[in-house]
Amino acid sequence: NGEIEKAMIFPDVIVSNGHEPNATTYNTLINGLCRRGEIEKAMNILDVMTSQGLEPDEITYNILIDGMCKNGEIEKAMGFLDAMVSNGHEPNIVTYNTLINRLCKQGEIDKALDFLDVMTSKGLQPDVVTYSTLLDGLCKKGEVEKATDLFDVMISKGLQPDVVTYSTIINWLCKNGEIQKAMDALDLMISKGLEPDVVTYSTLINGLCKTHDVEKAMNFLDVMSSQGHEPN
RNA sequence: GGAUCUGGAA
Numbered sequence: 120n121g122e123i124e125k126a127m128i129f130p131d132v133i134v135s136n137g138h139e140p141n142a143t144t145y146n147t148l149i150n151g152l153c154r155r156g157e158i159e160k161a162m163n164i165l166d167v168m169t170s171q172g173l174e175p176d177e178i179t180y181n182i183l184i185d186g187m188c189k190n191g192e193i194e195k196a197m198g199f200l201d202a203m204v205s206n207g208h209e210p211n212i213v214t215y216n217t218l219i220n221r222l223c224k225q226g227e228i229d230k231a232l233d234f235l236d237v238m239t240s241k242g243l244q245p246d247v248v249t250y251s252t253l254l255d256g257l258c259k260k261g262e263v264e265k266a267t268d269l270f271d272v273m274i275s276k277g278l279q280p281d282v283v284t285y286s287t288i289i290n291w292l293c294k295n296g297e298i299q300k301a302m303d304a305l306d307l308m309i310s311k312g313l314e315p316d317v318v319t320y321s322t323l324i325n326g327l328c329k330t331h332d333v334e335k336a337m338n339f340l341d342v343m344s345s346q347g348h349e350p351n
Numbered sequence: 352g353g354a355u356c357u358g359g360a361a
Contacts, residue, residue: 135356146355181356188357216357224360252358284358295358322360335353 139223142176149179153186158195160188181213188221197219212238216248223256228265231256247273251284258291266291283309286319293326301326317348 145168152161161183165175180203187196196218200210215238218304222231231253235245250273270288273280280288285308292301301323305315320343327336340350 124361133358143355148355150355176355178356183356185356211356213357246357248358250358255359283357283359288359289359316359318360320360325360 132329138171140171140274142173142179146176146178146182150182150186153182154191156186156190158183158186158192159258160191162303176210177214179274180208181211181217181221184214185217188217193221193225195219201225202300209241211247212243212246215243216246216252218251219256223252223259225312226256226260228253228256228262229258243278247278247281247284250278251287253282255291258287262290266316280308280313282313282319285313285315286322287327289319292324292338293329296330298330298332312344315343315348317343317351 133160137164145164145269148160149164149168152158165179165183166280168175168179175202180199184196184199187193187199196276200218202209215234219231221229223235235249235253238249250269254266257263257269270280289301289304292304294299305319305323308319310317320339324339326334327333327339343350
């Protein structure tokens with residue numbers, strides 16, 4: 120609701136009622152501040168949390184790292200990661216996915232792929248989020264060959280593309296003017312039992328509108344509504 | 352029956 124100031128009062132209220140806030144309580148607040156880009160305040164809450172004798176957990180760290188990344192402060196995020204490691208907290212798959220996403224968004228795909236190697240060497244298995252993130256980054260950079268290869272790797276590891284993976288591919292096909300293939304991909308995902316969501320449909324509708332096929336776009340509007348996905 | 356982190360459209 121954006122009313123973090125009101126929420127901030129609650130740890131005190133909780134304590135005065137005799138219920139100690141736990142890590143989740145603080146994580147929730149820290150996340151709210153990070154989403155507003157108020158990283159400094161979030162770090163202050165981290166201090167409060169620690170001074171209450173609560174150990175930040177991996178979710179706390181991931182929230183802060185993502186906050187810094189989304190705030191464009193990847194250097195800070197990397198530094199924080201180092202500090203975290205030297206305090207004995209190993210990054211998990213979400214941590215890596217977060218950093219990989221930021222690197223992709225900055226167009227630094229090679230660095231992102233380095234992290235893929237790092238996580239693998241640490242025994243962490245990249246998941247469908249990792250691959251979908253990299254696929255999106257590669258497609259947006261026009262590295263279609265590499266994207267295709269990576270998709271094959273993902274499949275060979277037994278990972279199933281999900282609705283986001285398909286939406287990513289559909290988006291790329293649309294942007295590349297391959298609308299028919301995009302619609303084929305939609306059929307394919309449905310045939311695999313996956314349910315397109317509002318983003319999947321919006322992606323296609325956008326592609327169709329950009330190629331002036333408003334008729335088909337309108338059809339998909341009907342289809343999504345009939346599938347119970349309200350247009351947003 | 353209830354809470355917190357990462358990927359896709361605009």
